[in-house]
Amino acid sequence: MRLEVGTNFDNELFNQIKGLPVSVIYGKLTEDIVGGGRPSLALPRVDIEKIKRHIELAHENGIEFNYLLNAACLDNLELTAEMNSEIIKLLDLLNELKVDWVTVTIPYLIELVKKRLPNVKVSVSAFANVDSIQKAKHYERLGVDEITIPESYNRNFKFLKELRKNVNIDIRLIATNDCLLSCPFQHFHPIYQSHASQSGHVSGGFAFDYCLLRCTYERLKDPSQFIKSGWIRPEDLEVYEEMGYDNFKLTERLKKTDQIVKMVKAYSERKWNGNLAEILNVRMSEEDYGLPNFEYIDKPEFADFGKMSRTFRFLFKNKVYIDNNKLSGFINFFKDNDINCLQRNCDDCQYCKKTADKAIKIDNEQYDVDIKEFKQLFNEINTGAFFKKEEKVMKWQNDVKEIFDKMMELKPEFIREVSSKTILADAEEIARKRNSNEVSVEDIIEANFNSTPKEIHPIMIGSLQNLGLNVDKYIEQ
Known part of the structure; x- marks a missing residue:
C-alpha cells in the first residue's frame, strides 16, 4: 500500500x-x-x-x-x-x-x-x-x-x-x-x-464557492448523499x-x-472506530482547518466582505455522524453484483438510503435551522440581494467601539486586520438578527467567539475578563 x-x-x-x-x-x-x-x-x-x-x-x-x-x-x-x-x-x-x-x-x-x-x-x-x-x-x-x-x-x-x-x-x-x-x-x-x-x-483570488455551498446543502437535504460518495x-x-x-x-x-x-x-x-466523517473530507468544523486567507475575499467591488465571511461558515454545516462500524460489508453489494451506480436510478435502488438510515445520525433541530439559512442564502444570491450594499447603517456607541478596539489589540498582529473586519461584520449581522440597528457589547463578544478557534477560547476568556467583560456563558461547565 x-x-x-x-x-x-x-x-x-x-x-x-x-x-x-x-x-x-x-x-x-x-x-x-x-x-x-x-x-x-x-x-x-x-x-x-x-x-x-x-x-x-x-x-x-x-x-x-x-x-x-x-x-x-x-x-x-x-x-x-x-x-x-x-x-x-x-x-x-x-x-x-x-x-x-x-x-x-x-x-x-x-x-x-x-x-x-x-x-x-x-x-x-x-x-x-x-x-x-x-x-x-x-x-x-x-x-x-x-x-x-x-x-x-x-x-x-x-x-x-x-x-x-x-x-x-x-x-x-x-x-x-x-x-x-x-x-x-x-x-x-x-x-x-x-x-x-x-x-x-x-x-x-476572489472565491465565492457556490459549488461547495450547493453540495453541502444537497447533503443536508438528503444524508444518503454522504453514503453515495x-x-x-x-x-x-x-x-x-x-x-x-x-x-x-x-x-x-x-x-x-x-x-x-x-x-x-x-x-x-486499515481500521477506524467511530465517525467515518472525521477521516473523510467532510467539513464539520472550522476548528479542523487552517485559518483562511480572508484578504482574498476583501474586495468590496465584488461583494460585501461581511456577507462573504459569514457565507464561508456555511461550508462547515456538515454536522453528521457516520458510524463506520455499521458499514462493515457495505462494499460487497457493489463488488459482488457488478453494480454501476452511474447507470442506475438511486430512487429504485435505495441501497445507500437504507444504509444511511442505519449508519448516519444528524441533529434534527440544528438541521432545520441550517436548511432555513441555506434557503435564505440561495434566495439572496438568486435575487441579487446578496450583492447589494446594506442601506441600513449600524450604530456604534463610543464605549462599544472602545471595547471592540481593545479586543482587537489582543489579536496576533498577523491576523489583526482581517479579524477586525470579520468580527465587525459578524457583530453587525448579529445585531440585525435581533432587529436592532445598534451594535452592543454582547454582539461583539459573540462575534469574537464565533471567529476564534475553540482551543483558543480559554485564553480569550481570561483576556476578556481582564477587560471587565462578562463571558460566563462561554465558560464550559
Missing part, C-alpha cells in the same frame, strides 16, 4: 507520519500562474523558501513531493507568448526546487512538462475526468506516469478490473473525498478553483489491492496537522 497525502506545509507533519506508508506528499504555492484545485483563500500561506525547505525535509524522510499544476482552465492564454513564458518560468522554478512529480489536468501542459522537465514524473489529475479505457490509453501514450480516476468510479468494479487489465501505468484512487456521486458541478467547480488560485487573474473505508483497501490497486490519495491539505495525521494513521492501520 502506498499513500499520497496532502500537506499543509507544517514541517512537524514528517515527524508525525514517520514509519507510515506515505510515499508522496502533494501541495503548491498559495498562488501561481497556473493555479490548482483549491482557492488561495483556503490554502496554507506558502512562499518559495518555505516550500523549498518542506521538499528538502520530504526527501530526508524518503518521501517524494508532487507539485500541483492541476488547473482545469487558463482562460485560453496557455498558448500565448506571455503566458507560455510565465509557465516555463514556473517549470524552471520547480526544477530548481527538485520536485519529483507534477499533477496536471490540461493535456497541452503535460506535453510541455515532459519536454521541459524530462526527469519529473507526471500525474494526471482527477479533474481530467479519465472515465474510460480510451482516455487512459491516450494519457499513457503521452508518457504520463500515473492517472487518478474520478471517485465516482471507485465502486464500479467491472470498470476498475478492465482498466487495470488494459493500462500499464500506475492508477491512483482517491479514498477520502466526499463529493456528490456523479457530481453535477464536476466540470464547473475545478474551473472556479483554478481561477481562484491563479496569480494575475482578473478575480484576484465514492470514499473508500480503511477496512476496504484490500478489496482494491486484490484488483491491483495499491496507490491511494488522501485529502485534505487544508486541514490542521493533527487531522491529517489522524486520517493517515487510520488508513495505515
Whole structure:
C-alpha cells in the first residue's frame, strides 16, 4: 500500500507520519500562474523558501513531493507568448526546487512538462475526468506516469478490473473525498478553483464557492448523499489491492496537522472506530482547518466582505455522524453484483438510503435551522440581494467601539486586520438578527467567539475578563 497525502506545509507533519506508508506528499504555492484545485483563500500561506525547505525535509524522510499544476482552465492564454513564458518560468522554478512529480489536468501542459522537465514524473489529475479505457490509453501514450480516476468510479468494479487489465501505468484512487456521486458541478467547480488560485487573474483570488455551498446543502437535504460518495473505508483497501490497486490519495491539505495525521494513521492501520466523517473530507468544523486567507475575499467591488465571511461558515454545516462500524460489508453489494451506480436510478435502488438510515445520525433541530439559512442564502444570491450594499447603517456607541478596539489589540498582529473586519461584520449581522440597528457589547463578544478557534477560547476568556467583560456563558461547565 502506498499513500499520497496532502500537506499543509507544517514541517512537524514528517515527524508525525514517520514509519507510515506515505510515499508522496502533494501541495503548491498559495498562488501561481497556473493555479490548482483549491482557492488561495483556503490554502496554507506558502512562499518559495518555505516550500523549498518542506521538499528538502520530504526527501530526508524518503518521501517524494508532487507539485500541483492541476488547473482545469487558463482562460485560453496557455498558448500565448506571455503566458507560455510565465509557465516555463514556473517549470524552471520547480526544477530548481527538485520536485519529483507534477499533477496536471490540461493535456497541452503535460506535453510541455515532459519536454521541459524530462526527469519529473507526471500525474494526471482527477479533474481530467479519465472515465474510460480510451482516455487512459491516450494519457499513457503521452508518457504520463500515473492517472487518478474520478471517485465516482471507485465502486464500479467491472470498470476498475478492465482498466487495470488494459493500462500499464500506475492508477491512483482517491479514498477520502466526499463529493456528490456523479457530481453535477464536476466540470464547473475545478474551473472556479483554478481561477481562484491563479496569480494575475482578473478575480484576484476572489472565491465565492457556490459549488461547495450547493453540495453541502444537497447533503443536508438528503444524508444518503454522504453514503453515495465514492470514499473508500480503511477496512476496504484490500478489496482494491486484490484488483491491483495499491496507490491511494488522501485529502485534505487544508486541514490542521493533527487531522491529517489522524486520517493517515487510520488508513495505515486499515481500521477506524467511530465517525467515518472525521477521516473523510467532510467539513464539520472550522476548528479542523487552517485559518483562511480572508484578504482574498476583501474586495468590496465584488461583494460585501461581511456577507462573504459569514457565507464561508456555511461550508462547515456538515454536522453528521457516520458510524463506520455499521458499514462493515457495505462494499460487497457493489463488488459482488457488478453494480454501476452511474447507470442506475438511486430512487429504485435505495441501497445507500437504507444504509444511511442505519449508519448516519444528524441533529434534527440544528438541521432545520441550517436548511432555513441555506434557503435564505440561495434566495439572496438568486435575487441579487446578496450583492447589494446594506442601506441600513449600524450604530456604534463610543464605549462599544472602545471595547471592540481593545479586543482587537489582543489579536496576533498577523491576523489583526482581517479579524477586525470579520468580527465587525459578524457583530453587525448579529445585531440585525435581533432587529436592532445598534451594535452592543454582547454582539461583539459573540462575534469574537464565533471567529476564534475553540482551543483558543480559554485564553480569550481570561483576556476578556481582564477587560471587565462578562463571558460566563462561554465558560464550559
